Structure formats: structure tokens, C-alpha cells
Amino acid sequence: MKIFDYLATIDRRIxxxxxxxxxxxxxxxxxxxxxxxxxxxxxxxEAVDSxxxxxxxxxxxxxxxxxxxxxxxxxxxxxxxxxxxxxKLAALSLxxxxxxxxxxxxxxxxxxxxxxxxxxxDSIIYGRDYVLLGWQPPPIVxxxxxxxxxxxxxxxxxxxxxxxxxxxxxxxxxLNNVGILVSVSGGSAPLWWVxxxxxxxxxxxxxxxxxxxxxEFFIYYQTGxxxxxxxxxxxxxxxxxxxAQLDVPGRRRASEALGSLTAAHLTIIAFIIxxxxxxxxRRRRK
Amino acid sequence: xxxxxxxxxxALAPPTxxxxxDTPGDGGEAITVxxxxxxxxxxxxxYEIHRSEDGVDFAMVGFVGRSRTRYEDNTDDGQEYYYKVxxxxxxxxxxxxxxxxxxxxxxxxxxSALILLIAMxxxxxxxxxxxxxxxxGKELYIRKIAGLEAVDDAVGRATEMGKPVLYVIGIGTMSxxxxxxxxxxxxxxAKKAGQYETPLIVPHSDPIVYxxxxxxxxxxxxxxxxxxxxxxxxxFFVTQSQFAYAAAIDGIMVRExxxxxxxxxWFRAESLIIAETGAITGAIQIxxxxxxxxxxFFVTAxxxxxIGEELYAASAYLSREPMLLSAIKGEDVGKMVIFAALGIxxxxxxxxxxxxxxxxx
Amino acid sequence: xKTRIPLFLVLVFxxxxxxxxxxxxxxxxxSENFIRNDVIRIVAAFALILGLGSLLRVHFDKIRRSxxxxxxxxxxxxxxxxxxxIGLLGGRVGEGFLPTQIGGFEFHMQVxxxxxxxxxxxxxxxxxxxxxxxxxxxxxxxxxxxATLLLVTAFIIMIGLLPLGDRISPHLPSFVQWIMDxxxxxxxxxxxxxxxxxxxxxxLKIILGIERSWLGGSK
Numbered sequence: 001m002k003i004f005d006y007l008a009t010i011d012r013r014i015x016x017x018x019x020x021x022x023x024x025x026x027x028x029x030x031x032x033x034x035x036x037x038x039x040x041x042x043x044x045x046e047a048v049d050s051x052x053x054x055x056x057x058x059x060x061x062x063x064x065x066x067x068x069x070x071x072x073x074x075x076x077x078x079x080x081x082x083x084x085x086x087x088k089l090a091a092l093s094l095x096x097x098x099x100x101x102x103x104x105x106x107x108x109x110x111x112x113x114x115x116x117x118x119x120x121x122d123s124i125i126y127g128r129d130y131v132l133l134g135w136q137p138p139p140i141v142x143x144x145x146x147x148x149x150x151x152x153x154x155x156x157x158x159x160x161x162x163x164x165x166x167x168x169x170x171x172x173x174x175l176n177n178v179g180i181l182v183s184v185s186g187g188s189a190p191l192w193w194v195x196x197x198x199x200x201x202x203x204x205x206x207x208x209x210x211x212x213x214x215x216e217f218f219i220y221y222q223t224g225x226x227x228x229x230x231x232x233x234x235x236x237x238x239x240x241x242x243x244a245q246l247d248v249p250g251r252r253r254a255s256e257a258l259g260s261l262t263a264a265h266l267t268i269i270a271f272i273i274x275x276x277x278x279x280x281x282r283r284r285r286k
Numbered sequence: 287x288x289x290x291x292x293x294x295x296x297a298l299a300p301p302t303x304x305x306x307x308d309t310p311g312d313g314g315e316a317i318t319v320x321x322x323x324x325x326x327x328x329x330x331x332x333y334e335i336h337r338s339e340d341g342v343d344f345a346m347v348g349f350v351g352r353s354r355t356r357y358e359d360n361t362d363d364g365q366e367y368y369y370k371v372x373x374x375x376x377x378x379x380x381x382x383x384x385x386x387x388x389x390x391x392x393x394x395x396x397x398s399a400l401i402l403l404i405a406m407x408x409x410x411x412x413x414x415x416x417x418x419x420x421x422x423g424k425e426l427y428i429r430k431i432a433g434l435e436a437v438d439d440a441v442g443r444a445t446e447m448g449k450p451v452l453y454v455i456g457i458g459t460m461s462x463x464x465x466x467x468x469x470x471x472x473x474x475x476a477k478k479a480g481q482y483e484t485p486l487i488v489p490h491s492d493p494i495v496y497x498x499x500x501x502x503x504x505x506x507x508x509x510x511x512x513x514x515x516x517x518x519x520x521x522f523f524v525t526q527s528q529f530a531y532a533a534a535i536d537g538i539m540v541r542e543x544x545x546x547x548x549x550x551x552w553f554r555a556e557s558l559i560i561a562e563t564g565a566i567t568g569a570i571q572i573x574x575x576x577x578x579x580x581x582x583f584f585v586t587a588x589x590x591x592x593i594g595e596e597l598y599a600a601s602a603y604l605s606r607e608p609m610l611l612s613a614i615k616g617e618d619v620g621k622m623v624i625f626a627a628l629g630i631x632x633x634x635x636x637x638x639x640x641x642x643x644x645x646x647x
Numbered sequence: 648x649k650t651r652i653p654l655f656l657v658l659v660f661x662x663x664x665x666x667x668x669x670x671x672x673x674x675x676x677x678s679e680n681f682i683r684n685d686v687i688r689i690v691a692a693f694a695l696i697l698g699l700g701s702l703l704r705v706h707f708d709k710i711r712r713s714x715x716x717x718x719x720x721x722x723x724x725x726x727x728x729x730x731x732x733i734g735l736l737g738g739r740v741g742e743g744f745l746p747t748q749i750g751g752f753e754f755h756m757q758v759x760x761x762x763x764x765x766x767x768x769x770x771x772x773x774x775x776x777x778x779x780x781x782x783x784x785x786x787x788x789x790x791x792x793x794a795t796l797l798l799v800t801a802f803i804i805m806i807g808l809l810p811l812g813d814r815i816s817p818h819l820p821s822f823v824q825w826i827m828d829x830x831x832x833x834x835x836x837x838x839x840x841x842x843x844x845x846x847x848x849x850x851l852k853i854i855l856g857i858e859r860s861w862l863g864g865s866k
Contacts, residue, residue: 402668594841
């Protein structure tokens with residue numbers, strides 16, 4: 001029957017059109033979905049939460065605009081966590097492109113907190129509560145240099161201030177003074193931090209990863225080389241869920257996008273099933 | 287509050303057994319201070335670390351929270367330091383005895399890397415042994431790798447259709463082994479394309495890889511006696527931006543309609559965008575990468591996929607040089623060593639589950 | 648001579664690159680810092696100039712010879728020149744001496760980045776979802792037992808990783824986590840061993856001068 005021939009050879013443009021509708025609708029009518037927090041994200045949250053006062057949280061921004069929809073909610077959730085618990089925060093990037101995104105994420109969360117603050121102490125102040133170290137090419141320079149001296153690799157920060165003059169960097173000399181390094185990445189940067197910085201200097205490393213690249217990182221999570229992981233949009237939503245329990249306000253973009261993610265997955269599954277039905281019927285006919 | 291009153295009444299117990307040692311395996315300028323916890327550890331705020339150069343006048347240099355027994359201090363090499371650790375509860379402080387003097391200095395070898403050095407020597411030694419054996423002219427067998435067997439067919443198909451061959455090295459730099467392996471295959475593909483006078487298009491994402499690949503293609507054409515075929519405009523740099531590069535490759539595929547696409551190197555998420563566009567244009571596609579997360583996409587969208595270490599074997603496979611083949615043999619033996627070690631460790635782990643065999647614990 | 652010098656340099660720098668891994672001594676780390684911070688950066692900067700030269704030459708040639716779609720080469724060249732001028736002279740956030748504001752309209756690098764690069768990059772990445780759908784539809788057919796097993800596992804994982812999976816069964820996310828932790832890790836680890844050993848062998852061959860294809864095919 002012709003219908004089964006058609007089902008096995010649907011024009012790809014029809015697939016694209018249906019997928020587009022299915023993805024767009026939940027974004028136009030967003031509704032944050034609650035998720036069950038899985039162990040990898042839970043471990044990362046606990047590791048960040050237990051950073052001692054004298055140490056700093058180091059975030060490596062390693063995502064491009066292309067993976068920002070997945071990675072940016074992760075970065076924002078961790079920054080909210082750090083600012084809420086008054087954990088000292090230092091940010092850097094191994095490449096130049098993510099720097100603009102780092103500025104965007106840090107500025108956004110700082111403004112969220114300062115809109116609620118009533119005193120100077122409550123506010124988030126650049127230099128006192130966080131610093132954006134910037135970018136020093138090539139990537140191997142910070143990967144190996146931070147273990148010796150952070151201000152040696154970044155003598156001035158992104159805005160041109162002397163790094164060692166900033167209050168947030170007092171007592172922060174090298175990776176020994178970093179509680180955990182979280183690499184939010186669309187690529188392999190977390191593995192480089194493990195292979196170079198962790199092996200040489202013993203720093204704890206966590207990662208925020210895109211779903212598509214996550215499977216190759218699980219071997220390192222299993223051995224404890226990654227303290228915790230956020231995997232894809234769902235991982236970001238899990239971290240947002242845990243941060244929301246600290247009563248931190250702010251839009252939960254990953255949780256809102258889960259509706260689209262679910263719908264897209266189900267659509268792809270439906271097309272695969274339809275394609276297989278057409279395939280089996282044609283095969284039987286032959 | 288009660289705890290503080292008790293502390294005030296009965297005095298805080300200090301930490302004991304303070305030891306100061308030169309931090310091992312480092313570049314100097316660091317002393318590690320260790321101590322045993324104060325018996326009152328659960329009620330204190332933390333530990334202050336105090337340092338002196340003469341054993342008399344001490345000044346505070348650091349603070350750690352309770353339940354910590356270690357602190358690394360930044361020092362000047364060649365200067366003796368004495369340390370005391372004080373348990374701190376609010377304003378109440380009780381000092382330990384002073385540690386013996388300690389001196390920091392740089393070490394030439396990092397002991398914690400010893401296991402890695404041994405492993406490197408073992409595996410490197412195995413590979414070098416087989417390279418040595420190859421010099422004696424011994425024949426070595428290598429199994430068929432479908433993707434590499436298909437290189438001739440792919441270039442031949444492009445020649446018959448009068449269409450170019452597209453070779454994509456991916457977004458890796460020269461420090462990616464996959465990029466180096468890809469350039470080895472590019473040399474062979476360029477020779478074959480030159481023999482058939484089939485145009486070869488090689489767009490690049492990394493400027494250093496571009497400079498190397500340009501020379502490799504030029505040399506390949508020269509080696510078959512056709513240096514006139516080299517067109518520098520066909521081997522060109524595009525952009526370092528990942529998806530801009532993917533957009534450029536897609537554009538070339540749709541406009542030039544190459545009959546054979548080689549997607550060999552290091553890829554990230556742009557792999558499926560490139561491979562699927564190639565599949566839509568109907569080209570024969572041979573992909574190869576050591577980027578494990580991209581393999582499923584290549585397997586789905588391409589006709590042949592060279593997986594992981596098969597890529598590194600390509601140069602040996604295509605040239606059949608004994609010295610290169612022997613290194614693959616060395617890799618295989620290295621894998622056997624790892625499997626044997628895993629097997630033995632798994633067996634021991636299994637046996638420790640039986641109480642009677644606790645001698646293995 | 649043409650091959651001996653590069654081979655010698657590769658041998659020296661290959662060994663020099665390994666030693667700092669095993670020694671933190673300031674003399675060794677200092678040498679590595681020099682190579683890493685100075686030498687590699689200079690080489691990378693010059694290679695970038697060569698790469699950009701190649702790109703511009705290709706497009707100027709396209710315009711000169713009126714090759715197909717030569718008009719788009721103008722777009723590339725104009726974009727290249729404009730963004731270079733704004734970036735070099737206008738500064739990252741408009742702090743340079745070139746004015747990057749007309750009234751309330753700003754056009755410094757950060758604005759260009761957020762309003763042009765970010766949306767373009769996101770659009771390209773979004774194509775991935777559509778291509779994944781069409782590739783999955785075309786290739787995921789239960790042609791054999793292996794393919795069927797792959798298909799069923801893919802379904803379980805796709806559904807299990809969604810909030811929907813938790814609603815179907817509370818055990819499904821845990822089962823999916825088990826698949827990711829055990830069979831997936833085992834296979835990836837196996838491939839990882841092969842890649843690690845292959846990298847070691849290839850690096851040894853290059854450092855010792857046995858593998859010379861990168862030299863340009865010269866023996």
C-alpha cells in the first residue's frame with residue numbers, strides 16, 4: 001500500500017516543520033517543570049555548597065553562543081548559588097568567544113541580587129565578591145599556570161584592575177586555594193582541567209556539559225575525577241531546582257525549556273516508529 | 287554558649303604533634319604543616335597557623351576550619367621556619383608545642399608522578415621493541431579497516447562523476463593527534479586525487495593545521511610528478527569559529543556537490559551538521575574521529591566510519607611500511623597488558639567478597 | 648637538511664614537553680613557561696596571520712575573476728574590515744579612541760558579539776536538532792538484532808532522561824543512570840584505552856622521526 005511507502009520515505013522538510021512547531025509551542029507558553037535531582041548534579045551542588053570561606057569557586061566559561069542555550073542556565077544557576085551563599089567567585093575563559101557570555105551571565109545575576117539588596121553588605125560588588133580574570137591564550141597557559149600562581153597568569157583582570165589588589169583575591173594564590181573548579185563547557189575543556197590541572201595540582205573539578213558530549217565524561221565521573229556533573233538541559237534544571245530551594249529568585253530557563261525538550265524527543269521517537277513501520281511492511285512485501 | 291563557658295572554665299585542649307615538612311615533589315617555596323586534631327575539635331571555630339623564623343616570635347599566617355589537619359604555607363626557600371597551631375574558639379586560643387624547624391626547597395622529581403612514569407616507560411618500551419623487531423624485516427598482519435579500504439573507491443567515484451573530493455580535517459589543532467593522523471591520510475588522498483586529476487578541496491579551521499596541510503598537499507602532488515595540479519585556492523583557511531566553519535563546509539557541499547567527502551579529524555557538535563548535509567547531497571562519505579561523542583553521528587550519517595585508534599593506524603595501513611605497522615602491534619600488546627591487569631584486579635576484587643579470603647584485602 | 652632540522656626540533660621539544668610533567672623544579676617549569684607563554688603564542692599569532700591572508704586571498708581572487716557567488720566575497724571582506732577596525736580601535740566595550748556610539752545606538756565589540764555572533768551561532772547549533780531528527784528517521788531502522796537492540800536502548804534512554812520518564816516509572820531514571828554508568832562507561836573506557844595507547848604510539852613515532860607524513864610527504 002502506498003501509505004507505507006510514504007511512511008518509509010517522508011520528506012525531511014515535513015519532519016523539520018513538525019519538529020519546529022513542537023519545539024516552539026512550549027517556549028511560547030513556558031511552564032517551569034520540576035525534576036528529580038540525580039546524583040551527579042547533587043554531588044556538584046554539595047561540593048560548591050561546602051567550599052570553605054577562605055577558598056574560592058573558580059568557574060571556567062567554555063561555551064560558545066551555539067551551546068549557550070544549554071550551558072548558560074548552568075552557569076547562571078551556579079553563580080546564583082555562589083552569590084546566595086557568599087562564596088567567593090573567580091571566573092575565567094580558555095578562549096575569547098565565551099568571555100562575552102561570561103560578562104553577560106555575571107552581570108545578569110549581579111543585577112538580580114542587587115535589585116533585592118537593601119544595604120551595601122547585601123549587594124554583590126565586583127572585586128569584593130567576584131572577579132572576572134579574563135583570557136590568556138593559548139589554553140595551556142592557565143591550565144598549567146594557575147597551579148603556580150593565579151595572578152601570574154592573570155596579572156590584571158578582564159577590566160584592567162590588578163588582580164592581587166582585589167579584596168576577593170586576597171589569600172588566593174593558586175589552585176590550592178580553589179575549593180572546586182567548575183568548567184561549563186560545550187566541548188572538552190573539563191577533560192583538559194582533569195588531565196592537566198587536577199593531575200598536577202590536585203584541584204577538585206566539576207563540569208557542566210552539553211547532553212551530546214556527556215557520555216564520554218561519565219568514565220571520569222565514575223573514577224571520581226569529576227566531583228559532580230550537570231548534564232544537558234536536564235542537569236541545568238536539576239541544579240536550578242536545588243538553588244530554588246535556597247529561595248533564590250530568578251527565571252529558571254532550563255526548567256522552562258524542558259517542555260520543548262520532552263516534546264522534541266517524543267516527536268523524534270514517533271518518526272522513528274513510523275519509519276520502521278513503513279520499513280517492515282515494505283520488507284514483508286518483498 | 288554552654289560550650290564556650292565550659293571552654294573558659296576548663297581551658298581549650300590544643301592540637302598536638304605539629305609537624306612541618308618541605309612539601310614533597312614541588313617547585314619549592316612551600317612547607318606543609320600537619321597536626322593531630324584538638325580533643326575539643328567539635329566545639330572550636332578552627333585552627334590558626336602561626337609561624338616564626340627564630341622559634342620565639344610567632345605571627346599568624348593562615349586559618350583553616352575545624353576537622354582540618356593540614357595547611358600548606360608559602361615560604362622562602364633556604365629559610366628555616368617554626369610552626370605552632372592554635373585551636374580557636376571565639377577569642378579563646380590554645381597553642382600547640384612548636385614544630386621542629388623546616389626548610390623548603392625545590393625537588394627535581396615529583397614522586398606522585400612515579401606510577402605514571404613507570405607506565406609510560408612500560409608501554410613506550412613495548413612499542414619501541416616492536417619497532418626494533420620490524421627493522422629485521424618481519425612481516426606483520428593488520429586486519430582490514432573498511433573505511434581505509436574504501437578510500438580508492440571514493441576517489442574513483444568522484445573521478446567518474448567529474449566532481450571534486452572534499453577533505454575536512456575538523457576543528458582540531460596540531461596538538462590533536464587526530465589532526466596529525468588526518469594529515470597522514472590527506473597525503474595519500476591527495477596522491478590518489480592527483481593521479482586521477484580529480485580536484486581536491488581542503489577547507490581549514492585552524493591556521494597552523496592549514497599551513498601544514500598546504501605543504502603536505504603540495505608535496506603529495508610533487509611526489510607523483512604533478513606539481514602543476516596544486517591550486518593554493520583549493521587548500522584554504524576559513525574560520526576558527528566552530529559553527530561558522532560548519533556553515534562554510536555545508537555551503538561548499540551544496541554548491542560544489544563533491545562526490546566524495548572525507549570527514550577525518552577532531553570534531554565536536556558540528557559533526558552531524560556537516561555529515562547530514564553531505565548525506566543529503568548524495569556523496570559517499572568516509573568519516574574518522576577519536577572524538578568518541580561524535581562517533582554515533584558519523585555512524586548514522588556516513589557510509590564508512592573509522593573509529594578511534596583505527597584513525598591512528600591509517601598512515602601505517604595505507605603505506606604498509608613495516609616500521610609503522612610494528613607500532614600498531616605494540617599498541618595491541620599494550621592493550622593485552624591492560625586487560626590482564628584489569629582481569630587480575632577484578633578477580634581479586636571478587637575474591638575479597640568472600641570473608642574467608644580476607645588475606646587479599 | 649630540509650628534513651633533519653624539523654626532525655631534530657620535534658625530538659628536542661617532544662622530550663622537553665614530557666619532562667615538566669614529572670618535575671616541578673623552577674628551572675624546568677621556567678623553561679616550560681617560556682615555551683608555553685612566549686614561543687607557542689608567537690607561533691600561533693603568525694599562523695593566524697597566514698590563515699587570514701589565505702582567506703582574504705581566496706575571496707579577492709573570487710571577486711577579481713568573477714567566480715560564481717563572487718558577491719558574497721564582498722560581504723566577507725567588508726565584515727572582516729569593519730569588525731577589525733571596531734575591535735582594534737573601538738575597544739571591547741567602547742573604551743578605545745574610535746567612537747562606537749551614535750545617540751543611544753552602540754556598536755562596540757560586545758554589542759556586535761551579542762547581537763550578531765550569538766544569534767548566528769545559536770541558529771547553526773539549532774540546526775543540529777533538525778538534522779538529528781532527519782538522520783534518526785533515515786538511519787534508525789531495525790534491520791538486524793544489533794540495530795533493534797540499539798533502537799530499544801535509545802528509546803529507553805531518551806524517555807528516561809526526561810521528567811516524563813519519572814512519571815512513567817520512578818525506577819526508569821535509575822535504570823537509565825545504570826546504563827550510563829555501567830555499559831556506556833565500559834564501552835567508552837575500552838575505546839578510551841585504545842585511543843590513549845594509539846596517542847602514545849603516534850606521539851612516539853613522531854618524536855622519534857619514524858612518522859614523517861606531517862613533514863609534507865618527504866622521506
